[in-house]
Amino acid sequence: MPVIQVSLIRGYSTELKQRLCAHLTDAVRRSIAADPEGVTVLLHEVEPDAYMRGGRPRMPGKAATAEIPGTVPEEVVRGFLDAMEVRDLSRAESWLDAGFSMVFPGGVEMTRLDELVAWAAERYRCVSKRIDVLETCDEGERITVVCHGELRGEWLDGTPFAGVRFIDRFELRHGRIARQQVWNDLALARC
Missing domain, CATH: 3.30.429.10 (Macrophage Migration Inhibitory Factor)
Structure with missing residues (x-):
């Protein structure tokens, strides 16, 4: 071996x-x-x-840590998702690469976080993610982080929802999020 x-x-x-x-x-x-x-x-x-x-x-190089932004891909994704959950858009934007884009179910593509917040405001009052797994794959300069778990939150009428499956796929470039793709069962949960 x-x-x-x-x-x-x-x-x-x-x-x-x-x-x-x-x-x-x-x-x-x-x-x-x-x-x-x-x-x-x-x-x-x-x-x-x-x-x-x-x-x-020579001295040792700096270790990849959460204190050095962009060095631990899983921490980049968690930092971004945590900021988005509390709608701290300026902190969330600090994790984004130039040319960032995101795609949501139904092929809805956006490039700005304020677009996402406006789009989501027509669908639910609030949402949070329970992440079960974070998986990372690196290919040189490009790093992919996939996370999945469950969503919980409130519909516009105040009715709670929980246990809604989601998968987010993030592409990182130079330690910043360049693209986010989202899949979830929110449409099915509404039925």
């Missing part, structure tokens, strides 16, 4: 190293039909003063 060895400059958190090992295991499994228990990842750490590149000492 595959054994992957990685050398890192000492200084990264345990959480980052565990995330790196999980992503490396997933990368191998996308290429080789390997049981995850058969994939071994070994991280070797070197002291910063024991590493040089180009004849100069």
